Amino acid sequence: MTDGSHxxxxxxxxxxxxxRADVLTMGSxxxxxxxxxxxxxxxxxVELCNRAIVEDEDVDKxxxxxxxxxxxxxxxxxxxxxxxxRVVSTxxxxxxxxxxxxxxxxxxxxxxxxxxxxxxxxxxxxQLLFDLVSGAxxxxxxxxxxxxxxxxxxxxxxxxxxxxxxxELSKKITKRLEEDSSHTKDYVDLLFIIRFLERVGDxxxxxxxxxxxxxxxxxxxxxxxxxxxx
Amino acid sequence: xxxxxTDELSIRTRNLSLWYGNFQALYDVSVDIxxxxxxxxxGPSGCGKTTxxxxxxxxxxxxxxxxxxxxxxxxxxxxxxxxxALAELRKSVGMVFQRPNPLPISIEKNILFGVRSHSRRxxxxxxxxxxxxxxxxxxxxxxxxxxxxxxxxxxxxxLEQQQKLCIARLLPLKPDIILMDEPCSALDADGIERIEELxxxxxxRYTIVIVTHNMAQxxxxxxxxxxxYLGEIKEHAPTMELFMNPKNEQTAMYIEGRYG
Numbered sequence: 494m495t496d497g498s499h500x501x502x503x504x505x506x507x508x509x510x511x512x513r514a515d516v517l518t519m520g521s522x523x524x525x526x527x528x529x530x531x532x533x534x535x536x537x538x539v540e541l542c543n544r545a546i547v548e549d550e551d552v553d554k555x556x557x558x559x560x561x562x563x564x565x566x567x568x569x570x571x572x573x574x575x576x577x578x579r580v581v582s583t584x585x586x587x588x589x590x591x592x593x594x595x596x597x598x599x600x601x602x603x604x605x606x607x608x609x610x611x612x613x614x615x616x617x618x619x620q621l622l623f624d625l626v627s628g629a630x631x632x633x634x635x636x637x638x639x640x641x642x643x644x645x646x647x648x649x650x651x652x653x654x655x656x657x658x659x660x661e662l663s664k665k666i667t668k669r670l671e672e673d674s675s676h677t678k679d680y681v682d683l684l685f686i687i688r689f690l691e692r693v694g695d696x697x698x699x700x701x702x703x704x705x706x707x708x709x710x711x712x713x714x715x716x717x718x719x720x721x722x723x
Numbered sequence: 724x725x726x727x728x729t730d731e732l733s734i735r736t737r738n739l740s741l742w743y744g745n746f747q748a749l750y751d752v753s754v755d756i757x758x759x760x761x762x763x764x765x766g767p768s769g770c771g772k773t774t775x776x777x778x779x780x781x782x783x784x785x786x787x788x789x790x791x792x793x794x795x796x797x798x799x800x801x802x803x804x805x806x807x808a809l810a811e812l813r814k815s816v817g818m819v820f821q822r823p824n825p826l827p828i829s830i831e832k833n834i835l836f837g838v839r840s841h842s843r844r845x846x847x848x849x850x851x852x853x854x855x856x857x858x859x860x861x862x863x864x865x866x867x868x869x870x871x872x873x874x875x876x877x878x879x880x881x882l883e884q885q886q887k888l889c890i891a892r893l894l895p896l897k898p899d900i901i902l903m904d905e906p907c908s909a910l911d912a913d914g915i916e917r918i919e920e921l922x923x924x925x926x927x928r929y930t931i932v933i934v935t936h937n938m939a940q941x942x943x944x945x946x947x948x949x950x951x952y953l954g955e956i957k958e959h960a961p962t963m964e965l966f967m968n969p970k971n972e973q974t975a976m977y978i979e980g981r982y983g
Contacts (some may be wrong), residue, residue, distance in 0.1 A: 705936060
């Protein structure tokens, strides 16, 4: 008698799944923008930089859509317990992804400027920082979507590593800035860019924290105790 | 509104007022209810929501001393005229009540009761009767659990089954509209959930208007929502819009629990 498409609880499940699917889409779009921005910078590819800037708008739209979907689910079904945590955490993850994509756009804008000037070797040295940061983003999103608390709890160490590399690069570029006045603007841009990447690392940590909260109901932000996952 | 849109409405009232003796229960209600959706009526006790529901099949008149003014159109036809046959009207506009009220006869006789009073005996051979029973019970998801006990007295069923049976017995009459007056208030949480699922499954084929005190139910289970207060419609909007961003301050007060 029914094709099942109007079942109320099934509809709730379907709405939750759509929300999850949308945040996954948003995650891959934001990561792609970041990849395009950094590859555009390192390979001096203005076209890739432009794409990262233009496609940031799609991520903005997804943020609005996900917020709306989340609000609708809360208003309509009054979810509780894990479902409530999942909805709220998904909205927070989406906010972090939007910021991440904004940083990609910022990197791309400065990358475009750098590409117009003579090449400096320090640009390529960003690759390691980018690999660490993009790996952290990928893994935090995976931990979030799979509800993998164990993996989500590894991010403090990873963030320290990112910070260490950031500081090294910062010193190196500042030194070049002092030595080589012919590329002052490019070095300043690079300093901004590594700062943007370091911030993206922080967003990965935020996403991992949301993954832990969503699954275990333990709030580990600001150094609070971790849940027992042994 | 254009004529085409008016024709497509299930229920349309214009300046509908109603008095119980000297007490005015409805004030100039003008409302358009669309087909094949679930419309919920919410509001504090005494706001007129059940009275409005009962206007849609003129069942208010059974209570005596009732005066009705204004117009109610069901599928484009004004039902407050002499020409309207009440039996036909109630066939087309079925009603489910707060407490399940199956007749103290067998399940199958309950299903056939309505259709028998509207047909000649020769129009209902045994094969047709069986068909009607099976399709009505299937439509309310009772067939599998009751098919071997059709002679069982309906009043021995659980409240949830009784309420589903009360819905099922409307279906052989092929109604266009089903009115429900707090159909879940006598049920436990599981029963409520399953009746809501059923109502949701039925909306493709029927227009459903449901009075509810349960705002969570209105949110989950209806497509459009009407808020009534002191006999007037204060707001009528898509349910999510009404609950996320009510335009009327009184609606906001009620749904946020600052009132009533």
